[in-house]
Amino acid sequence: SSQARPTVPADYYEDIVPAYLNSSNNNNGHLLTRKANATMLMLARNSDIDGAVRSVREVEDRFNRKFGYPWVFLNEEDFSEEFKKRISVITTTPVSFGRIPHDHWFQPSWIDEGKASAGRKKMEDDGVIYGGSLSYRNMCRFNSGFFYRHELLQPYRYYWRVEPDVHFHCEVDFDPFLFMGDYNKTYGFTITMYEFEKTIPTLWDTVKAFVKEHPQYVSPENAMAFLSEDGGERYNLCHFWSNFEIADMDFWRGEAYTKFFEYLDKTGGFYYERWGDAPVHSIAAGLLSRKDQIHFFSEIGYEHNPYTHCPTGEAWTRGRCSCNEGRSFDYDGYSCMAKWDRVNGIVH
Numbered sequence: 274s275s276q277a278r279p280t281v282p283a284d285y286y287e288d289i290v291p292a293y294l295n296s297s298n299n300n301n302g303h304l305l306t307r308k309a310n311a312t313m314l315m316l317a318r319n320s321d322i323d324g325a326v327r328s329v330r331e332v333e334d335r336f337n338r339k340f341g342y343p344w345v346f347l348n349e350e351d352f353s354e355e356f357k358k359r360i361s362v363i364t365t366t367p368v369s370f371g372r373i374p375h376d377h378w379f380q381p382s383w384i385d386e387g388k389a390s391a392g393r394k395k396m397e398d399d400g401v402i403y404g405g406s407l408s409y410r411n412m413c414r415f416n417s418g419f420f421y422r423h424e425l426l427q428p429y430r431y432y433w434r435v436e437p438d439v440h441f442h443c444e445v446d447f448d449p450f451l452f453m454g455d456y457n458k459t460y461g462f463t464i465t466m467y468e469f470e471k472t473i474p475t476l477w478d479t480v481k482a483f484v485k486e487h488p489q490y491v492s493p494e495n496a497m498a499f500l501s502e503d504g505g506e507r508y509n510l511c512h513f514w515s516n517f518e519i520a521d522m523d524f525w526r527g528e529a530y531t532k533f534f535e536y537l538d539k540t541g542g543f544y545y546e547r548w549g550d551a552p553v554h555s556i557a558a559g560l561l562s563r564k565d566q567i568h569f570f571s572e573i574g575y576e577h578n579p580y581t582h583c584p585t586g587e588a589w590t591r592g593r594c595s596c597n598e599g600r601s602f603d604y605d606g607y608s609c610m611a612k613w614d615r616v617n618g619i620v621h
């Protein structure tokens with residue numbers, strides 16, 4: 274059956290935004306009728322400071338000055354005083370800076386370093402982006418299986434992942450966290466595309482072995498049709514671009530994903546290959562939750578170099594978007610958006 278694309282309902286705008294504009298009820302200077310258990314989240318290095326400031330500035334201008342969610346920053350080193358000062362000055366909401374526990378970040382001792390360094394060298398020689406980088410692998414593994422265990426994130430259920438140097442092109446005049454909760458969504462995205470196969474040669478075989486051993490964790494209403502053209506035999510490399518994520522940490526913290534991550538991790542694939550948190554999160558969301566629990570936030574104009582998702586039509590006007598709607602990545606040949614629409618029966 275043909276469906277319209279699910280969008281955030283009008284009352285999410287009507288309830289919250291006029292209330293803000295009238296500015297009476299108050300929550301840290303922000304007027305809200307309801308608030309979610311959620312935080313903004315950024316992983317960054319001290320050297321990322323300029324880009325981090327620019328991203329936070331844009332998120333505050335387009336969204337968070339109206340909603341007042343706290344920020345959490347994580348780093349495997351201590352944040353510098355300069356980093357803390359320049360970030361904290363931008364927002365009036367609570368900001369916390371945390372250090373990642375050593376074992377949540379660095380390569381575990383049981384990894385065969387000879388095999389890992391040979392894998393890095395080969396991938397570097399093959400010209401794969403970040404192919405020779407160890408720190409990138411630490412980052413991908415941390416984002417796959419550890420960030421939601423950090424003590425600063427324990428109070429929260431939902432997070433919005435923001436990276437340095439990204440852009441938010443439109444007003445966000447609704448609370449995406451409340452939408453996630455009300456509609457029982459686990460994972461929200463804005464851009465979807467193909468992964469580089471050379472970074473994940475054995476990931477799908479590992480996923481298939483996990484599914485065979487633990488079929489009870491796979492949702493009967495999964496999104497396998499989005500991930501595979503042949504019922505699960507081969508991975509089509511489609512994934513959600515995880516530099517933007519609005520998601521439910523209860524999903525990552527739950528039994529199914531915990532077992533899934535442990536299963537993947539013990540193969541060493543994060544180090545012997547270069548498994549990204551994007552395909553790992555996407556495959557998990559696609560198989561372990563229901564397809565209708567994954568949400569495309571079409572209204573959120575987002576850019577991470579080199580790609581932009583730009584809303585079109587009414588959403589572009591209402592969002593006072595600064596992006597070129599003719600240049601949205603959605604229907605680029607390298608995007609998986611058309612496939613997402615197809616498996617959801619969405620027609621335009």
Ligand code: GDP
Binds near residue numbers: 315318321350408
């Ligand atoms: P790309 O988007 O795949 O090109 O990777 P990025 O360089 O943007 O890294 C992804 C995220 O992880 C960004 O938020 C970075 O600031 C962060 N990041 C990457 N490497 C490190 C690292 O070694 N330490 C820390 N603390 N953050 C990192």
Ligand code: MN
Binds near residue numbers: 436516577
């Ligand atoms: Mn990035």
